Amino acid sequence: MALFLLKSTPPDHLADAPGGAGLLADPATPAGAQMLDRGKAVFADTCARCHSSKAPPPPASLNLQHCAGPNYLACFMRYWKWTQTDEFKTQMREVVKAPDFLEGNYLSSDARIPATLLRTNVCSPLATNALRGNIWDNFSSESYKTLPSVGTVTLNDPFTGERWQYRMPAGGRGYTRVPSLISVWSTAPFLLNNALGPFSEDPSVASRVKVFDASIEQLLWPDKRVHDDILGAKVPGTIDRTTERSQITVPEGFVPDALKPLQGFMHRYAPWLVGAGGDVTIGPAPKQMPVNLLANIQPLPETSDVGAKAEHAAKVVGLAVKLRSDLASVPEGASDADLGKTYANLVKPMLELSKCPDFIVNRGHYFGTAEFNNQAGLSADEQSFGQEPVLSDDDKRALIAFLKTF
Ligand code: HEC
Known part of the structure; x- marks a missing residue:
């Protein structure tokens, strides 16, 4: 070999x-x-x-x-x-x-x-x-x-x-x-x-x-x-950004086990995020969003510790709730600029759940x-x-x- x-x-x-x-x-x-x-x-x-x-x-x-x-x-x-x-x-x-x-x-x-x-x-x-x-x-x-x-x-x-x-x-x-x-x-x-x-x-x-x-x-x-x-x-370089308004859908079969017990609850609470079938959708995000802010969200904790797992799940739900309420305040037909401002407020909770909060490639x-x-x-x-x-x-x-x- x-x-x-x-x-x-x-x-x-x-x-x-x-x-x-x-x-x-x-x-x-x-x-x-x-x-x-x-x-x-x-x-x-x-x-x-x-x-x-x-x-x-x-x-x-x-x-x-x-x-x-x-x-x-x-x-x-x-x-x-x-x-x-x-x-x-x-x-x-x-x-x-x-x-x-x-x-x-x-x-x-x-x-x-x-x-x-x-x-x-x-x-x-x-x-x-x-x-x-x-x-x-x-x-x-x-x-x-x-x-x-x-x-x-x-x-x-x-x-x-x-x-x-x-x-x-x-x-x-x-x-x-x-x-x-x-x-x-x-x-x-x-x-x-x-x-x-x-x-x-x-x-x-x-x-x-x-x-x-x-x-x-x-x-x-x-x-x-x-x-x-x-x-x-x-910033010391370039950031990969979306070229059009986008969203990420995680089909039900790929939703991590840790989130599954929450799916019914999340569908009731944030139907735009979790569909009736159990698919999870993150977005809509405006044009020019940093790709990694959406792509690096980590629904699963990196630990087998039960307490830490629960804490992580609580953060995921917290983010879902915040995304829902913040995005709900954006009027129908909002411009990318308005949507972008909303996300700017969501950066902190999204970064806390990010697998990698570095954007400069x-x-x-x-x-x-x-x-x-x-x-x-x-x-x-x-x-x-x-x-x-x-x-x-x-x-x-x-x-x-x-x-x-x-
Ligand atoms: C402290 C150790 C270190 C020193 C000193 C260093 N390098 Fe590197 N170099 C690396 C590492 C580690 C990477 C991989 C970085 C990455 O991909 O993020 C790298 C990547 C590179 C690459 C890209 C290789 C590829 O295929 O992508 C080139 C070219 C390179 N170095 C040239 C140089 C030159 C020329 C110098 C001197 C001016 C230098 N390096 C000094 C550690 C070093």
């Missing part, structure tokens, strides 16, 4: 792709060679501590022996601080400069990166499937299940843009493993949700490189990222950019990673030239 998988995953180098060689810096020319050398140094200083499986051995004083599980975050912080030292950077540059650096390099440390450092959308790291007692329990490790909380992250209200702080849960969630950068020229748009950069249906080499160029620019120059139509620069991963150091208003946990040197535009161009050779 391992051999089969390896057979299907060798790097696809741009140099070997049709027309690819002409798109790379040429190491045979002095300008090309200089560019690539600079790119290597930048990669060593800024990126390789996460995106390389070849690295200098950490000094024994970092005490990285017993890091799985509850000690992980403290260990990671010691590692991170070490990678900020000249001692690390000097050794890492030597590793990256070696002619065989890319050979057999997975281009990831495979480490779990806390959301407080990464600052990308937290919905994927908040996924629940692999938690203890959940559907994929048997596929996740004990060290995953005993991970500590990464601490508090800063999120934005999807109606006002205002910042607020959210405490991430412990027990596995809150971390993202470093993806490999092998053949990264071909895999944009970027990030787990593919939200960073444009999408193209054209699979040609020229198109893949065009999409890579646009996406890597957005990664390294956060100003170039798409910003929300409504909130603009008040293309934020974060600010390594090497000035935005990394723009930490005013962030939580103490987010600030604890300190400040980083900012790359110049030329550094970034050289880095991109080197990344294209992966």
Whole structure:
């Protein structure tokens, strides 16, 4: 099985792709060679501590022996601080400069990166499937299940843009493993949700490189990222919004068991929400509603504790009642703007039941950019990673030239 998988995953180098060689810096020319050398140094200083499986051995004083599980975050912080030292950077540059650096390099440390450092959308790291007692329990490790909380992250209200702080849960969630950068020229748009950069249906080499160029620019120059139509620069990116008035219907068969005993009651109380057949409908929601506000409502509690279950069910009913009374006050034939105002008041109770209250899909991963150091208003946990040197535009161009050779 391992051999089969390896057979299907060798790097696809741009140099070997049709027309690819002409798109790379040429190491045979002095300008090309200089560019690539600079790119290597930048990669060593800024990126390789996460995106390389070849690295200098950490000094024994970092005490990285017993890091799985509850000690992980403290260990990671010691590692991170070490990678900020000249001692690390000097050794890492030597590793990256070696002619065989890319050979057999997975281009990831495979480490779990806390959301407080990464600052990308937290919905994927908040996924629940692999938690203890959940559907994929048997596929996740004990060290995953005993991970500590990464601490508090800063999120934005999807109606006002205002910042607020959210405490991430412990027990596995809150971390993202470093993806490999092998053949990264071909895999944009970027990030787990593919939200960073444009999408193209054209699979040609020229198109893949065009999409890579646009996406890597957005990664390294956060100003170039798409910003929300409504909130603009008040939020650090874009929010997925509905394009027309919409509602979500959960057919009766899919209504979670925990809600079933309530269905008769809810149908009597909120017939617009729960039909006589037992279907549950959320809406109508106006055009430009944040999709995740509707889609992430969590009718089921994440616990087997009876008290907590009852508390959750009470919140769901409370929200249903509030939705009903607030939406009932909106006149027949109300405009999307009127409906939108009503929802703005419902945000708090809806967020309390949200599986993931983060709406900005293309934020974060600010390594090497000035935005990394723009930490005013962030939580103490987010600030604890300190400040980083900012790359110049030329550094970034050289880095991109080197990344294209992966
Ligand atoms: C602290 C660890 C860390 C550092 C430092 C880091 N990265 Fe990453 N990188 C990650 C993680 C984790 C992800 C996945 C983030 C996500 O999808 O939310 C990622 C994602 C990426 C992606 C997108 C990959 C894909 O297929 O979607 C690219 C490209 C990338 N990093 C390049 C870089 C470059 C270039 C640098 C240096 C300027 C860098 N990274 C520094 C951890 C790091």
